[in-house]
Amino acid sequence: DEHAVVAYLGDGATSEGDFHEAMNFAGVFDAPVVFLCENNNWAISLPRERQTASDSIAQKAEAYGFEGVQVDGNDPVAVYETVGGALADAREGNPVLVESLTYRQGAHTTSDDPERYRPAEEDLPEWRTADPLERFETYLREQGVVDDVFVAECRADAEAELDAAIEAAEAVDAPDADDVFDYVYAERTPRVDDQQRWLTSYLERHDPQQREF
Numbered sequence: 001d002e003h004a005v006v007a008y009l010g011d012g013a014t015s016e017g018d019f020h021e022a023m024n025f026a027g028v029f030d031a032p033v034v035f036l037c038e039n040n041n042w043a044i045s046l047p048r049e050r051q052t053a054s055d056s057i058a059q060k061a062e063a064y065g066f067e068g069v070q071v072d073g074n075d076p077v078a079v080y081e082t083v084g085g086a087l088a089d090a091r092e093g094n095p096v097l098v099e100s101l102t103y104r105q106g107a108h109t110t111s112d113d114p115e116r117y118r119p120a121e122e123d124l125p126e127w128r129t130a131d132p133l134e135r136f137e138t139y140l141r142e143q144g145v146v147d148d149v150f151v152a153e154c155r156a157d158a159e160a161e162l163d164a165a166i167e168a169a170e171a172v173d174a175p176d177a178d179d180v181f182d183y184v185y186a187e188r189t190p191r192v193d194d195q196q197r198w199l200t201s202y203l204e205r206h207d208p209q210q211r212e213f
């Protein structure tokens with residue numbers, strides 16, 4: 001068949017029941033799926049060593065009857081080749097789990113402070129913790145594929161795209177609170193109506209913008 005899908009997940013997600021159910025289902029029913037696990041070594045503050053006692057995440061596929069592979073997730077060409085091959089297998093009815101080894105460069109979210117839990121020096125290879133963008137840029141320069149002008153243009157383009165995206169997102173008005181209730185069921189239930197009435201009266205008495213979090 002021509003169709004296959006890629007399901008993306010993190011290293012932390014592999015501890016959840018859904019992951020194992022999905023892997024089992026895929027193995028039993030020959031589902032055309034590539035599970036792409038981005039192993040960035042952290043699930044917020046929980047390190048990979050505390051996430052699983054397995055030697056690798058890729059090896060978990062074996063228990064479900066299909067192939068699991070590791071790839072250098074900081075090498076775009078290697079990821080492209082590996083996922084391309086996995087998709088070809090998936091189209092044949094052979095699901096694949098790809099464990100992409102990378103590293104979280106920054107905080108998990110703006111409310112996270114990794115300095116509270118992350119060691120300054122970690123026992124991980126440099127190919128994994130180094131900045132993949134810088135590494136790929138160096139590679140392309142060495143191959144003579146890109147030069148200073150191209151790199152500068154690329155950065156300017158990317159920054160302009162980001163600025164435009166931020167501007168577009170900030171221009172969106174705050175949503176109407178009623179929207180929360182409108183798209184849940186095809187036919188509204190009395191309970192949803194009750195909840196909406198409760199929220200409407202709550203908002204008449206409280207201004208959420210004045211709350212301190």
Ligand SMILES: Cc1ncc(C[n+]2csc(CCOP(=O)(O)OP(=O)(O)O)c2C)c(N)n1
Pocket residue numbers: 009010011012013014038040042043044104108
């Ligand atoms: C059942 C459940 N427990 C806890 C959380 C809180 N939580 C949100 S993201 C996250 C970490 C996810 O880590 P990972 O799967 O490695 O993804 P990453 O963000 O590192 O790519 C956690 C624990 C959640 N969303 N759901």
Ligand SMILES: [Mg+2]
Pocket residue numbers: 010011012038039040041042043044
């Ligand atoms: Mg993670």
